[in-house]
Amino acid sequence: MTDPLAAWHTEHLNFARLLDILEEQVAAFHMGETPNYALMGDILYYMRNFTDRVHHPREDVAYARLTELDPGVKLVVNRLLQEHRVLATAGDDLLTHVIEAGEDVVIPRAALEAATATYLVYYRHHLSTEERDVMPRAAQLLTEQDWAAVDAIVPVRPDPLFGSNVLERFETLRRQIDLDAKAARDQGPAPGTP
Numbered sequence: 428m429t430d431p432l433a434a435w436h437t438e439h440l441n442f443a444r445l446l447d448i449l450e451e452q453v454a455a456f457h458m459g460e461t462p463n464y465a466l467m468g469d470i471l472y473y474m475r476n477f478t479d480r481v482h483h484p485r486e487d488v489a490y491a492r493l494t495e496l497d498p499g500v501k502l503v504v505n506r507l508l509q510e511h512r513v514l515a516t517a518g519d520d521l522l523t524h525v526i527e528a529g530e531d532v533v534i535p536r537a538a539l540e541a542a543t544a545t546y547l548v549y550y551r552h553h554l555s556t557e558e559r560d561v562m563p564r565a566a567q568l569l570t571e572q573d574w575a576a577v578d579a580i581v582p583v584r585p586d587p588l589f590g591s592n593v594l595e596r597f598e599t600l601r602r603q604i605d606l607d608a609k610a611a612r613d614q615g616p617a618p619g620t621p
């Protein structure tokens with residue numbers, strides 16, 4: 428069985444990679460180039476159909492149990508739960524705009540650029556809060572039984588992008604991710620990294 432904490436963290440790293448690719452597209456926007464709308468759409472589609480349907484609901488269950496064990500996390504957890512709802516709505520809106528832009532519906536460039544940038548900031552903040560404020564407590568307090576309860580309510584589903592069976596519509600995106608990872612490996616560690 429995979430360690431639920433490790434799997435949870437890996438998913439966050441995966442989402443962070445997708446946000447980086449989204450950011451590259453926003454940068455293209457900013458330079459007056461046409462972003463790859465199909466790639467942006469695929470990222471948002473994944474976020475809506477995997478993250479919002481599996482990752483966040485599993486967190487919702489885990490957070491409820493964590494709050495019972497440590498009422499001290501209630502404030503931060505309530506905010507994170509609310510952010511799950513905001514991220515779902517924001518992702519939906521952004522996906523609609525990106526699809527429209529790809530279909531040449533006239534959308535003010537600045538509006539789409541700003542909406543994407545806001546989504547990036549909000550999402551990254553959400554991930555870092557979970558990593559910093561919640562996951563260490565979850566690692567200390569949640570037991571195997573707690574994780575079994577999470578599995579029972581929201582079962583783990585194969586990841587259609589980062590998993591071994593890539594969904595056809597994600598093949599281009601997966602190739603891009605693998606290329607980026609290879610480029611990062613070929614570059615080696617950043618100067619000053621031990």
Ligand SMILES: [Fe+2]
Nearest residue numbers: 483486507557
């Ligand atoms: Fe979350």
Ligand SMILES: [Fe+2]
Nearest residue numbers: 439482486557
């Ligand atoms: Fe998360």
